[in-house]
Amino acid sequence: MSKRKRLSKKERQEKLKEMIKEDPFQNDEELAASFDVSIQTLRLDRMEMGIPELRERFRNVAQGNYEKVRSMVGAEIVGELIDLTLGKQGISILETNEEMTFKKTNIVRGHHIFSQAESLAMAVIDADVALTGVANIKYLKPIYLGDKLVAKAELVRIRGNKHFVHVKISVNQKQVFRGKFIFVSLSMDVDEE
Amino acid sequence: MSKRKRLSKKERQEKLKEMIKEDPFQNDEELAASFDVSIQTLRLDRMEMGIPELRERFRNVAQGNYEKVRSMVGAEIVGELIDLTLGKQGISILETNEEMTFKKTNIVRGHHIFSQAESLAMAVIDADVALTGVANIKYLKPIYLGDKLVAKAELVRIRGNKHFVHVKISVNQKQVFRGKFIFVSLSMDVDEE
DNA sequence: ACTGTCTTTATGACTAGGTACTAATTATTA
DNA sequence: TAATAATTAGTACCTAGTCATAAAGACAGT
Numbered sequence: 001m002s003k004r005k006r007l008s009k010k011e012r013q014e015k016l017k018e019m020i021k022e023d024p025f026q027n028d029e030e031l032a033a034s035f036d037v038s039i040q041t042l043r044l045d046r047m048e049m050g051i052p053e054l055r056e057r058f059r060n061v062a063q064g065n066y067e068k069v070r071s072m073v074g075a076e077i078v079g080e081l082i083d084l085t086l087g088k089q090g091i092s093i094l095e096t097n098e099e100m101t102f103k104k105t106n107i108v109r110g111h112h113i114f115s116q117a118e119s120l121a122m123a124v125i126d127a128d129v130a131l132t133g134v135a136n137i138k139y140l141k142p143i144y145l146g147d148k149l150v151a152k153a154e155l156v157r158i159r160g161n162k163h164f165v166h167v168k169i170s171v172n173q174k175q176v177f178r179g180k181f182i183f184v185s186l187s188m189d190v191d192e193e
Numbered sequence: 194m195s196k197r198k199r200l201s202k203k204e205r206q207e208k209l210k211e212m213i214k215e216d217p218f219q220n221d222e223e224l225a226a227s228f229d230v231s232i233q234t235l236r237l238d239r240m241e242m243g244i245p246e247l248r249e250r251f252r253n254v255a256q257g258n259y260e261k262v263r264s265m266v267g268a269e270i271v272g273e274l275i276d277l278t279l280g281k282q283g284i285s286i287l288e289t290n291e292e293m294t295f296k297k298t299n300i301v302r303g304h305h306i307f308s309q310a311e312s313l314a315m316a317v318i319d320a321d322v323a324l325t326g327v328a329n330i331k332y333l334k335p336i337y338l339g340d341k342l343v344a345k346a347e348l349v350r351i352r353g354n355k356h357f358v359h360v361k362i363s364v365n366q367k368q369v370f371r372g373k374f375i376f377v378s379l380s381m382d383v384d385e386e
Numbered sequence: 387a388c389t390g391t392c393t394t395t396a397t398g399a400c401t402a403g404g405t406a407c408t409a410a411t412t413a414t415t416a
Numbered sequence: 417t418a419a420t421a422a423t424t425a426g427t428a429c430c431t432a433g434t435c436a437t438a439a440a441g442a443c444a445g446t
Contacts (some may be wrong), residue, residue, distance in 0.1 A: 009392090009393070025252075027433085028432075028433075029432085040394075040395055040396070041393080041394055047434095053433055055248060055251070055433075058251040061258070061259055062250075062251045065258030065259060066218075069258050105379065110328075111311050114304055114307050114328075115304035118303055128297075129295060129300070131300060131303070133332055135307075135330045137327065137330070139324065139326055139327070142379070220404085230423075231423065231424050232424090233425070233426095236405085237423080240405095246405080248403070248432095
């Protein structure tokens with residue numbers, strides 16, 4: 001694997017940075033081989049650039065993503081719950097980050113907004129378990145990376161086992177989303193309505 | 194930290210399993226200390242139960258979640274894209290797992306279904322970038338852990354920069370969800386409609 | 387050609403967090 | 417009390433490194 005003439009120190013170090021960003025799970029031996037330098041040289045490079053050793057990279061990725069996966073997928077509620085009156089209303093805040101956006105446009109993917117709205121609406125309902133029946137939603141404005149989404153949910157009506165919740169989300173006091181949710185509590189039989 | 198009399202081997206091993214599930218980032222020394230046994234005993238336990246060493250656990254979590262975070266958050270599409278005719282229709286499949294469900298009821302959280310539907314609908318549109326404008330959705334049946342969601346999206350109309358897409362999701366040929374999405378392409382100015 | 391500096395490579399001692407194995411000690415039970 | 421199970425101790429070895437020191441190679445300026 002002898003590449004073009006071997007790169008200069010600077011080029012090599014820059015390429016190294018990229019490589020590790022792309023795939024952090026290679027050890028010094030493999031990295032050294034791919035640059036066709038000795039393992040010591042590669043280690044000097046890592047030192048100079050402050051790139052941690054493989055096992056620490058594993059730790060970082062593992063712990064970082066552990067949190068992430070927990071808070072993203074396992075969370076009862078998407079965003080941070082600020083205020084809640086069970087059976088009445090609730091407020092949550094979601095800080096948008098780059099993982100929620102399309103890289104090209106920096107616009108936040110719709111389902112993150114939906115998730116915040118739905119999970120907050122669900123939290124407001126004073127029943128053990130509920131299931132989204134119908135949702136009528138509208139995105140009023142595109143939401144950009146870094147926007148802080150403030151969601152307000154209000155339980156507007158209960159009819160039988162159906163709970164009607166309205167959610168409004170705004171960024172800087174300007175409304176960007178509204179949604180009407182109907183949740184069906186599962187205490188009794190749930191089938192076609 | 195002397196607990197109640199020290200547990201039996203069986204109890205200890207069961208507890209160990211749980212502990213590692215909860216927090217996989219402890220080394221043998223720490224684990225041994227928390228059970229008040231020697232490090233060798235703890236290692237025997239790990240051997241007997243087939244629990245890998247700390248560094249391998251790091252590797253597993255790192256690599257598993259790396260994939261997960263990439264495919265969950267960064268993914269262009271939620272689920273696996275099976276078929277796609279740009280500007281016409283598309284099909285995707287999403288296998289539900291326990292992270293998508295409420296632990297108590299094993300019912301899949303609504304926003305996962307929504308995400309599958311929205312992202313598929315988006316993929317069908319033959320435009321560079323789009324943004325969900327309005328969605329009218331209905332969950333027809335609860336979806337349980339392990340259900341395989343088959344989503345079919347169809348572009349039904351284009352009017353100006355608005356794209357109308359219908360999505361149906363079914364489990365075992367039975368429809369469980371339908372949604373109507375309107376996407377607005379961003380090629381020109383996007384504001385109130 | 388010689389010197390000085392940068393870069394690369396080599397070498398050895400040491401570390402964490404183990405595996406794999408043997409042996410000895412302590413508890414429990416028949 | 418003897419047999420069996422569970423626990424602890426100890427050793428050699430492993431990986432993927434760190435840290436420090438030294439030596440060799442490359443290239444420029446004089």
